[in-house]
Amino acid sequence: MAQLMGQMMQMPLSISSLITHAARHHGDTEIVSKRVEGDLHRTTWAETELRSRKLAQAFARLGLAAGERVGTLAWNGYRHLEIYYGSSGSQLVCHTVNPRLFPEQIAWIIGDAEDKVLCFDLTFLPLVEKLAPALKTVRHFVLMTDRAHMPAQTTIPDLLCYEELVEAENGQYTWPEFDENTASSICYTSGTTGNPKGAVYSHRSTVLHAFAAALPDAMALAARDTVLPVVPMFHVNAWGLPYAAAMTGCRLVFPGPHLDGKSLYELFENERVSFSAGVPTVWLGLLTYVKQNNLKFSTFKRTVIGGSACPPAMIRTLEDDFGVEVIHAWGMTELSPLGTLARLKSKHDTLSREERQHILEKQGKAVYGIDMAIVGDDGKALAWDGKTSGDLVVRGPWVIRRYFKQEGSPLQSIDGREWFPTGDVAAIDADAYMQITDRSKDVIKSGGEWISSIDLENIAMAHPAVHEAAAIACRHPKWDERPLLVVVKKPGAELTREEMLAHFEGRIAKWQIPDDVAFVAEIPHTATGKMQKLKLREQFRDYKLPTA
């Protein structure tokens, strides 16, 4: 007989179904935004869905056709959220551009994506004025503000006002149905070498990722939560929060451009934020402010920290001093971004707090949908013993299979299946907890043995006088490479080279202790908040180690 098929309703997974669900079932749940204009704005899921439909009408009126890209240069806010849904929902492709990149990179990315419309916050008016002549694909420039805030004059031709576009429409628009594998959005990775590359997400991958992100062992999002995404909406779609929040009916609070410790703290308190997510560097600023002013969080209960490895010292501070549960996570643009999160298993119930903490400092276990493996130089899978390190590879329905417009596949065949090579080096223990030991290009190769730069940084960061630390490889005549520790001291703190090095004793094998310490005023960061080790290595290229 013919194969039996399921007899269930056929409904494509779609981004419009997320906002429709939120509007129908969580209609009056608030979306609060700190605006570029300075004030606090309040709207709801129902209003956001309606305005997204109006925006879809406006995009159509501007002549955009299915599959064309809508670029954004914008902070986290309700208008950005409307663009997410108004574009993807109407079969356009939402392309969030990171405004912290160099202007030339921004122009290059917008050209590569062939954005037809560019929507941007007031903050970026001078930037866009400068770039506009170079943006050959852009037919319409939309300033995300109301008439009152439009500039009296600008060099941008035919600059459109976002509010006027939206309000001109009647909202009589039905979200179209289409193949769930249709492109929904593009994010570019800011690679440290070569031009940025685009990951093209689909409606299917986005909805499946939202399910995974909302699960109890991931971000654990419920309708009782008030979620403040510190991670920018131009950074891998704020880790999928704008989608997962609609799916689960969360209340949303957007900080706009106000990411300093004081602004964030006041927003957390005034708006009763229960959950947040961001990279480690953001928490540095917030925690410094909170500590300096002897403050406490009254509603903030848990946060996902990822983007780069979270120093264990930061996890301890958040948990012990502030009662905020830290969920350490790992992901990347090519994974939409969620891959693993550190959460406990049933058998860990009997462990001591210290033992549990040790597990939770790892990047964690794969969320369902993602499978992972570590492979050696011979391309063969390595053991999950918690000691063996290898190149981390992943697969899953929200992992890219190719980059936008790039010839050739980035995938790697292992044991008859295709995997995406992450560029991270990791160990996986017998309980399937993964720990990043390094970026493959950051690992320090000393006499044939590998030293994890992250291990060294975590130890350094646990010292009370250290604000930030980076361990990089320095040339060494005998060992090829030896670790140099680059340190930013806390304001007013005293710390000598000898004290820093003594701090490593007993915490790591003797041969792994850095050969030297260099104190600097600042460590360079990428536009997404990661330490720029490539730049550091360049800076210290001719550095002579005392051991050399």
Place this chain on the structure above:
Amino acid sequence: MAQLMGQMMQMPLSISSLITHAARHHGDTEIVSKRVEGDLHRTTWAETELRSRKLAQAFARLGLAAGERVGTLAWNGYRHLEIYYGSSGSQLVCHTVNPRLFPEQIAWIIGDAEDKVLCFDLTFLPLVEKLAPALKTVRHFVLMTDRAHMPAQTTIPDLLCYEELVEAENGQYTWPEFDENTASSICYTSGTTGNPKGAVYSHRSTVLHAFAAALPDAMALAARDTVLPVVPMFHVNAWGLPYAAAMTGCRLVFPGPHLDGKSLYELFENERVSFSAGVPTVWLGLLTYVKQNNLKFSTFKRTVIGGSACPPAMIRTLEDDFGVEVIHAWGMTELSPLGTLARLKSKHDTLSREERQHILEKQGKAVYGIDMAIVGDDGKALAWDGKTSGDLVVRGPWVIRRYFKQEGSPLQSIDGREWFPTGDVAAIDADAYMQITDRSKDVIKSGGEWISSIDLENIAMAHPAVHEAAAIACRHPKWDERPLLVVVKKPGAELTREEMLAHFEGRIAKWQIPDDVAFVAEIPHTATGKMQKLKLREQFRDYKLPTA
């Protein structure tokens, strides 16, 4: 230009990916089963995955081809779980048969599904011996036990031993990849009229449902949970728990046939169960035992109660006396089964406990994926005002679009979309909380006004002397129908007709108070634990109300 497609990995949603995930990432997490044989059995996700593969090999060796059905008559246990994955995972269709149905119905269902293999627990040996001659489609009978427990003789031809089948295989088997819309399992609804009808689930619908079921506002399943499904695996796949548990890496505890209060309580305590799910009647027995013996739950923290409306009094007892959070849910076989769950929103944080409790007594809000509406007799959508009742209709990717082998569509077109009519009557409030007021056939029509039988039952159940109560319509010369309350008293409790009726005063409109009370020793239940009102109505067909 051509429409832009997403560039993500193409991986079909599959049931085998659930067990593979559990085996790789939660390999040593336990699956504990109280066996029919009487002892407690322990295995793991890794072992279950391996044995499921061996079982897939065994099914192939028995000559089963893709799409063919594997029937089960079995309790909740690890072998049943292996059949779930071994059959669906290898592109066969798992057909769980409810052993509590009448033997003739069981034979009819197995014939309608054309089961090629029938696997059954020792409990059901006498039943299957009786039925075997009538089961024309079944080519192989498999007794789910080891050689030592095989009967010395049986009338079943060529009876196979489950353990021998599994252990004969080497496990060198790779789960096949195929279209995610392929049928994965069939469940029959035990309709109160006509023959049962089969719902044919797909791999896609099952995985999407598992995501939804595991969400924080649904069952909130995490790897730290120990889950005891009281709801049988022959009842809508135990509400999807065997799938959602694999997805999230929960520890599982199966009660086998031991569902009495004492057995359940001991299993809850000894195995540190944190979460359970079942119909209200199961909790009656457990709570009675626990109260009579002055016991407490030490690890049991929350439970989903559904299948039929949960009396508010039971919710209060579980929460106030035992600290168990009750998640009131609604679903049906045709919905895989989850539709709605009662969970709070962010804006409810400021409500009093009483006000929150009132919200949580409803069947709740739709989980993402399910949309719902209520419609009037004219087929038009009704307002969500919490007062207007109408026929509840739903749609979503885990809702059936037709029944197995049935001509014609059960769906109903409303506002240009297709909806599944649930047969329930419900009101939906402005916050999108749904409350079932009745089954459409159980509603009591008194002088043109509707009286909710569920409202009357909930009030009756709140009386300390009432064990169970059913409100049914009785013929009345003036009002057409008037309510009769059928009551089972608690053992040893005293309660008169007058006391019962007085209990309604002030709790409901005067004209809705039942006209009479009939005390009975027992109320008949369906095989899935629901009160059989059809049978009750037949029993009281000629009952003369004192008001008539």
